[in-house]
Amino acid sequence: MPATLLHPPLGQSRYGVLAQALRSRILQGEWAPGDMMPSESSLAASYGVALGTIRQALSLLVEDGVAVRLHGKGTFVTKGMDGASMMRFFRFSDSDAALEPPESHILSSRLRQATDAEAHAFGLGSSGQVFQFERLRTLRSEPCLLESIVLPLPLFGALAESDSSAWDDLLYPMYQARCGVLIHHAQDELSFAQLGAREAKRLRLTAGHPCVRVDRKAYDIAGRCVEMRVTRGDAFSFKYTAQVK
């Protein structure tokens, strides 16, 4: 049980301070992803605040996607995204909308010096190292997506030293299992380009063929960028749906 804090709000609301305190306890691993947090009433008691106040604090965490409430069961720390849920707005192979998870094939991997952009995004010092690998995703053995993935190196050392043939098809759960990195959200930038010769060969298309290019940066709960990824695929079998509000 933590120290019974009762900070008076200083330019901040009390529930905002409480939310930050709870967020910190989650980040420090006091409750693992999937764990149940203490009940609202016990949190209220231990922090010496009213129930409604702690509920507002928890609501902030729920909005952030850090916690989820289950009526009658409790409040739980979020489990990370599974990668499939991040593809929910995309559609490839226009005919069938059936969502079979594509297979995954690692083509190559290597360690190298981080570029300036990577060092900046990952918060690495100069001469930071990264681990990069290429992955081909297939649907019923048909190549559909080519991915180039870059990970910052102290953090993903365990992955870099492991055998890529034993990797899981779903990367994000594997990041969590092997390196304790939990993907929380991401930003995708879509653009169109033409395939280079090497890429075209992988995808069984011709050089210069139109392709979609998705530049993704993925972040953990703490808001640190922990993955950069470029995905390419045939432009003609591509659809993306966005809700604008």
Add this chain to the structure above:
Amino acid sequence: MPATLLHPPLGQSRYGVLAQALRSRILQGEWAPGDMMPSESSLAASYGVALGTIRQALSLLVEDGVAVRLHGKGTFVTKGMDGASMMRFFRFSDSDAALEPPESHILSSRLRQATDAEAHAFGLGSSGQVFQFERLRTLRSEPCLLESIVLPLPLFGALAESDSSAWDDLLYPMYQARCGVLIHHAQDELSFAQLGAREAKRLRLTAGHPCVRVDRKAYDIAGRCVEMRVTRGDAFSFKYTAQVK
């Protein structure tokens, strides 16, 4: 002042019922877009509920984007989207990110029978009529986007009968001013295609040139589809940013 309702919740929470009641009063025009709604305390009094309950109801409206709260001033009915805000995730002419609003040129317009898909989306009976027009958008006199816009006809009669040369560059505010239609949200579907000869000429590109195609359906506050639009532009000077959570 409306009848002082105090429905006991029947499978529903009280604040949910209150939110629906307030939503109805907005849809019926009791408070126009931009108007201030009654204060929370007066609403609570007139409905005979506690302040916290009416606040939860209003929070639902705020989540929906139907109302906004301004501390110290009041709660206001949302003004519609202005079209510019719906482009905030797009970028054309890759060089400069400066957001100049593109100019608008109406190329043609006509009345015609609705297709099955349009009749279904707009909720028109068979033999429903629509108003369709084409619009070219330019940036510093350079063509960049070609739009084909379809509107359901009883609703947009005032527009169909007016002189298109006097139209505003921003369509959505004009819909509201002339036809009382307020755009609340939209769904965009991005895909990739090639320009036809006629389209290419408008955009000063060659036939077969790669283009992005954005299929949009726009909805009013009540959730009715009130506009269908297809936008085309050069695929290579296009970027789209999406936040994935």
Add this chain to the structure above:
DNA sequence: CAGTGGTCTAGACCACCGC
């Protein structure tokens, strides 16, 4: 059944806005 989150109340006080 006991424990959880969800709803609702009644009232106090604070922070912000505009006159």
Add this chain to the structure above:
DNA sequence: CGGTGGTCTAGACCACTGG
């Protein structure tokens, strides 16, 4: 200054979950 929304309290009762 009065009116608005924002925060916080203390407590009651309901609805859902699981043993």
